[in-house]
Amino acid sequence: MAQAATAAAAAAAVPLAGGRARAARAVLDQVVLPGEELLLPEQEDAEGLAGSGERPLRLNAGVRSRVRVVCGPGLRRCGDRLLVTKCGRLRHKEPGGGGGGGGGVYWVDSQQKRYVPVKGDHVIGIVTAKSGDIFKVDVGGSEPASLSYLAFEGATKRNRPNVQVGDLIYGQFVVANKDMEPEMVCIDSCGRANGMGVIGQDGLLFKVTLGLIRKLLAPDCEILQEVGKLYPLEIVFGMNGRIWVKAKTIQQTLILANILEACEHMTADQRKQIFSRLAES
Amino acid sequence: MASERKTKLSKNLLRMKFMQRGLDSETKKQLEEEEKKIISEEHWYLDLPELKEKESFIIEEQSFLLCEDLLYGRMSFRGFNPEVEKLMLQMNAKNKTEEVEDETVELDVSDEEMARRYETLVGTIGKKFAKKRDRANYEEDENGDIKPIKAKKMFLKPQD
Numbered sequence: 001m002a003q004a005a006t007a008a009a010a011a012a013a014v015p016l017a018g019g020r021a022r023a024a025r026a027v028l029d030q031v032v033l034p035g036e037e038l039l040l041p042e043q044e045d046a047e048g049l050a051g052s053g054e055r056p057l058r059l060n061a062g063v064r065s066r067v068r069v070v071c072g073p074g075l076r077r078c079g080d081r082l083l084v085t086k087c088g089r090l091r092h093k094e095p096g097g098g099g100g101g102g103g104g105v106y107w108v109d110s111q112q113k114r115y116v117p118v119k120g121d122h123v124i125g126i127v128t129a130k131s132g133d134i135f136k137v138d139v140g141g142s143e144p145a146s147l148s149y150l151a152f153e154g155a156t157k158r159n160r161p162n163v164q165v166g167d168l169i170y171g172q173f174v175v176a177n178k179d180m181e182p183e184m185v186c187i188d189s190c191g192r193a194n195g196m197g198v199i200g201q202d203g204l205l206f207k208v209t210l211g212l213i214r215k216l217l218a219p220d221c222e223i224l225q226e227v228g229k230l231y232p233l234e235i236v237f238g239m240n241g242r243i244w245v246k247a248k249t250i251q252q253t254l255i256l257a258n259i260l261e262a263c264e265h266m267t268a269d270q271r272k273q274i275f276s277r278l279a280e281s
Numbered sequence: 282m283a284s285e286r287k288t289k290l291s292k293n294l295l296r297m298k299f300m301q302r303g304l305d306s307e308t309k310k311q312l313e314e315e316e317k318k319i320i321s322e323e324h325w326y327l328d329l330p331e332l333k334e335k336e337s338f339i340i341e342e343q344s345f346l347l348c349e350d351l352l353y354g355r356m357s358f359r360g361f362n363p364e365v366e367k368l369m370l371q372m373n374a375k376n377k378t379e380e381v382e383d384e385t386v387e388l389d390v391s392d393e394e395m396a397r398r399y400e401t402l403v404g405t406i407g408k409k410f411a412k413k414r415d416r417a418n419y420e421e422d423e424n425g426d427i428k429p430i431k432a433k434k435m436f437l438k439p440q441d
Binding site for chain 1 (some may be wrong): 289331338339340341342343345346347348349351352353354355356358359360361362365368372387
């Protein structure tokens, strides 16, 4: 069946016959396509490669001490292996810190425009309807999320939050799966707002791809550092591909929106050129 | 009329609580066992082989938060929104607290100074609760420190 020995040594352009599995470690940062199966490091050793001494000595050959592996977006569990469901680059992260647990996280870095609600994500939503005790918020998914009026900081039955139809809301999902309507809230588990809630007046909301949001929110993003030096501004990023920006004048706001939209397709040099031109004017 | 024959009570009646209170513990146990036997025969069960649940070591998560350390979504630059800037520091620091080790707590006041303060503190507080007569015992030093209490004046019996 799967010849892991040859697969591990193979280069990128290998014709993938049905049922051929590659080792996940060998494919890191390379493009993977949906339908591929990936072997985890433990299985790879068991299939005949020279043991590099990674796994501890086993007294009982039958019992396997396995490490917990998390398969992230773009991957699915298929028996003992990982099945790729999106096309993109395979990434891996080792667990950081002492108590992180074994294994690590594997995921596929893919690009898409359509957002699928995920629990724990912070998103920007637009209030579309007010019905009874809940607001219907459009988050760009297949159905509008529901937001209870009690899910704001300091909200009680008597003290209702000041939310109108058409307002922008920054909140996070508490329930988001394919079987139920997504629900969001504007408080965290301690009951504090932490910046969530109604986003203020003015500003501009526009839509970008999901990959750009993640790129901009990366810890070492140069784009944001450069943008922050231009003029005073405020930005809110929603994981559903929506960005809200606000600056002192309309022109500055529009410039900012154009930069953020365009920087997806620009190289670093082009970007620096544009920023230097802006800094001059 | 003499009751020669005891009326036969039904099984259900005997199983009722008020009838069981008078029974011995042994008879109770026997009755329970009989009940259990009845239950086990009529009890329904699935006639399937035992399925072993395969413990999977792969956890599926659809969220990007685990994968990448993303910054907090609200940002403000050059003082446009001071509250958001405060939040930025707070939230981004939360993500990094795991990496930064705890520094030793710096003492605002040194230990010696604390000891000196406590010495005089006893006197000051004591003075507050002392009665008027005893207040005379608290004399102030040149430095302003309060000396501790002298011996109390007791009633002296007059000598003949």
